Amino acid sequence: MKRVLEAQLDKYFNPQTTAEIKVIEGTHAASHAAKLARVKTISAYPITPQTSIVELLSEMCASGDLEAQFIKVESEHSAMACLIGAEATGARSFTATSSQGLLLMHEVLHWAAAARLPIVMVNVNRALAPPWNIWTDQTDSLAQRDTGWIQFYAESNQEVLDTILMAYRLGEQVMLPVMINMDAFFLSHTAEPVAIPKQNLVDEFLPAYRPEFTLDVNDPRAFGGLTKPDRYMEFRYNIQKAMETAARLIPTVAEEYDYLIGRHHGTQVEEYRTEDAEYLLVTSGTITGTTRIVVDQFRDQGVPLGLLKIRTFRPFPDQAIRNAVAHVKKIGVIDRNISFGSGGIFFNEIKAAIYNAKVHPLLNGYVAGLGGRDVTPSVITDIAEHLIKSKQGKDLIWIGVKK
């Protein structure tokens, strides 16, 4: 029995590429990833439920385990401004934030992307106030939609660690910053086994950061100066092109990671039991894991239900979604976020993506689990049953709102 279990664990954690398996929270999985990426600058301001990410990093810096500058600042706006300076000198940099802290960064988020600085940041998805709430909700990061940051959403602590390493590899190729999102508490404060890959393999996957242009006192240059209408638009065109390149590179980076480290979490999307599926649930974040269980239960009863997990919100996986929906009859999108006056944010993006597709399945938008309300297998079962019975698509269906 023990040997069978060990074989299972080996298959999951790949002992050849693993230095150590630790039972750790999502926050500490993020800290270990930043250390493995050999970041040179960290700047952050504490906020629940992010704080333990940078707490551990500050301990690593203090003990000498990580040779990096840890810069304490008085706000999240300053943290990002600090990293913009650091990254411009060619120093690989990292920060983490959440909720109100991310919103305070908003202005400089645009700057980091348009200055083409591949900073990597972890955002712990937490609801916005008022009323105060520290639990999970994606509206904080989705409100940064147009900043030019690549955005990933993770389902497990292992995916958080692996995605941070892939984020540096990807961001530094296309010169765009990357935000990795994890659900407050459901990942950030949940301890589970996480494989820490061997440093030499990570070094092979992620070579040192060497940008083409850097801030250098011995070779002074000016960046981001006044640009007239005859030049400005091309800068925006180039950011969009970089996003399109990122979309093409994500599968390659995932394959390279799989080749060296031996784990694959999907490309821009991951399809789960979509073979001959007639009904499809679309999810992101930790709702995905719970939905896998519900999909298995429906499949056991012979109901052709599948799951499409969205890993990147920017660039948005339009083509992958068109491919995934080509053969399904009905789609239900589960959003743990809301755009007031419209509806679920992933839902709206998916609706737009399939407008130019050849087929148009029935499409329902479900909003559930705001402010950390638990989305249990029974909630997801209700959604799936509602979807299967639906005769006509509906843009916004609230799940579990109390009267």
Added chain:
Amino acid sequence: MIEIRMHGRGGQGAVVACKILASALFKEGKFSQSFPAFGVERRGAPVMAFIRVDNKPIHLRTEIYEPDHLIILDPTLLQTIDVTRGLKPEGTVLINSPFPGEHFELSKKFTVATVDASKIAVRHRLGSRSIPIVNTAILGAFSRLTGVVGLEALVKALRESVPIHPEENAAATRDAYRELFVANTVQAQE
């Protein structure tokens, strides 16, 4: 999959105990997941923490509503909250108490076991006499009661996890393993 819910008060170490348990279960080759009831806990306020263990990767990402086992760090919680809510009929309850399990009303419905984890913690000078830290002791009793986790894996995991006094904590865990009382049965054998 086995699901465990631990009830304690802020400061008693329920969250740390669950992490140690998750780590010990992983050492035994199982997949485990531990997390606190997500809140803003204050010292002395009722808190909960959870553990899941399975032979395959755990995808479920919700709180635990129907546990297989309960661990109660402070028996006064029985008077203020419905600790057995959702507990499976065949579920077991482990209470930190100097009294035998029959002392508790809920022993009529569930298997109730007790261990005087407070006394054991004081014996090993864990915490203070008025507020002993009972989290590591109770784990030893849990191992004996349920067999879900082995004592040696627990001791190994807690040596790696507790910030101070690893030997005293390990000794408390071993003592609690020996000193478990199970209701309606004779005192647990050596």
